[in-house]
Each structure stands twice: as structure tokens, then as C-alpha cells.
Amino acid sequence: MNFSSKLLSNAVEEISKLPGIGKSTALRLALHLVNKEKGDIDLLLKSIRDLKDSVVFCEKCKSISDEKICDICLSVNRDTKTLCIVEDIRDVMAIENTGQFKGLYHVLGGKISPVDGIGPNQLNIDSLIDRVESEEINEIIFALSATMEGDTTNYYIFRKINKDGIRFSTIARGVSIGDNLEYTDEITLGRSIIKRIPFEQSSS
């Protein structure tokens, strides 16, 4: 693109480095910022600066937090014996929004993916193992993506944890509630038939 302003060109360049934002969107955002009130820009820049400078990761669950230990880990109303393993904080938020889980989380920070150069050492797996060994845990629920990488990560962790008395589970996979069968992909539908559940259990 042919910019009339070096300042504009710089801003577009930097904004377009954000994921999912191309040059055209970056230009639209930059022009929007030029026309905005200075106070609004200050708020935006300050919020990003504060986030970067002050945010910490919870020492227990590795989720993003404002304090050393996050609110969920500190809460006295949670079942501390059940751990849900997730990829990142968005998954914590998604599960919290369902209101169906009262245990604690452990955020891995991704999943094992050799293609992307992510091995077990890049993930919060050692801290998970320490946690399972030092705390009283009854159940570990894997809530990772239903992909090959997710399954590999689940299996790696399952093999690494040598402790008796822990039940392992993965969140259920199958046809989404409300979905029409004709629009369900065939792998999901096929697995749903193989992993069918007794009718008496299906409505509970």
C-alpha cells in the first residue's frame, strides 16, 4: 500500500501484526483511531500497557490473574479434589459460563503439537504433576480440544501421572445438543453410535 504518511504506515504495520488482522483492517482501525478523542486512545493504550505490565499467572492453576493465586483457586466453595485440565484461559471462561463445574482448573497453555514445535516442556505439565503429587486429587477431567493433538496431550499426561486412586475422564464427545443429524460430520456421528450410552442414563 502507498501511504501518504509514515506515521500512518507505521501504525498499520504494527496493528497488522496482530493475529487475524490484515492490512486493510489495520488501516481501517488506524483511521478510526486518528478520528477518535485523545482520552479514548489513552484508555485503550493504558489498558494494554497495564495488562502487559501487571498481569500474572496464578501459581496454582497457571490461569491469568491479578494476584499470585487466582479467585477460583482461592475460593472456599470449590471442590479441590477435582481438576479440570484445559488448554488456555478461554476454556476456563467457557466452562465457568456453563455453571456445571465446581472443581479447580489447570491451564496447560496449549497442547502437544510437534508440527508447531510445541513439546511437553513448553506446557505447564510439570507443575500439574507436582500439583497432583502434593495435593489430594480424586479425579482429573481432560477438557482439551477433540483433536489428535488434544488426545496426544491427554494420553501423555495420563501416562506421566503415577498415583493410585485417581479417576481419569474426558468430557463427553458426540452430537451437539440441538443439532440436526444431517448436518453432523460423519466422524462425530460414527463415534456417537459406537460410544452410545444406555437410554436410562441418557436423560439424566
Add this chain to the structure above:
Amino acid sequence: MNFSSKLLSNAVEEISKLPGIGKSTALRLALHLVNKEKGDIDLLLKSIRDLKDSVVFCEKCKSISDEKICDICLSVNRDTKTLCIVEDIRDVMAIENTGQFKGLYHVLGGKISPVDGIGPNQLNIDSLIDRVESEEINEIIFALSATMEGDTTNYYIFRKINKDGIRFSTIARGVSIGDNLEYTDEITLGRSIIKRIPFEQSSS
């Protein structure tokens, strides 16, 4: 959304105020920023700060510029007697990229749109009229959106300029080059038939 961190929640709130960016995208961007190098964040924030603090609008054409007069208006290689009227700087960039126009521009900053509360006084129309009266202009080319608002704005400006010896034109409208007729909307196609051009002229 249920955030574990006030800092994260603030950043998402501010980022989602940008046009076309919803809460989910804002969260994705905020988490990306958390994981980025501090130096990269500094560059991003500085580029936005510099853009906001130092950018100016060219005194002649009202385009975004780093100096009082922009490079295009300063250039000695441009035809100063032909003015192209556009809505915003993106249009200047789009026309410059074609390499087909060697005149000067005038950026209105929008188009007359009573629905959005934008009247002639919110646009750079007075400065355009001053410019036409004080400079030697032979031709004015309207390159606004091919919409009712664009046409209204063209007509308003056409009526306001009382000076002999100026040719007015609008950029051509019709079927896009490379387009299949069956996918062209019927209004464009209908107008293309009414405004058909002699065959000898069509290939020049």
C-alpha cells in the same frame, strides 16, 4: 463474560470498542498481547501514540499527512488543474495504486448523509470551494461511492461551485472488468445498458 482478571477484562473492554471487533476477538487479541514480547507491545503502543499525537491533515487536500502539505500536493509532477474529490484517504490510496491519475485530490472526510447526521458543514466542502476559486482548476472528477449519499454530495458540490470553464465528471460506473454478467446486480446491469458507450470508444 466471566474474567478471572480485572486487567484482562479492562483490556478486552477497550479493544472491543474498536469497529468490527467483538468481545471474542478482543479476548483473543488481549491474550495474544499477554504472551508477546514486551518490546513488540512497546512498538505497537508507540506507533498508535505517535499517529494520534503527530499526524496532521494536509492544508490543501485534507488528506492525512506528516507535514503541513502532503507529498502529493507538493509534487511537481502532478497536474494541478485536475481535482479528484474523494470521501477519505483510503480512496486516495486506492486511486494512487491504479497509477491512472496524475492530478490532485480533495478529501471530503465523508459524504452527506442526513441519516447519520452528516451535513455539508461536517465535510471539507468550504475548503474545496475556496480552493477552486483561488486556484486554476480545469476539471473536477467526482470519485465518491456510487450510492444515493455519494450522488447527493456530488450534486451539492456541483451546485455550490459557480465558476466558468470547469468540466465536471464522475468516474465510470458499470460492470466490473472480469465480471460474469449473471453475477452482476440488476441495477448496475440495467444502468450499463442505458449508459452504453459507442463500441469504437469502449476499447480505448
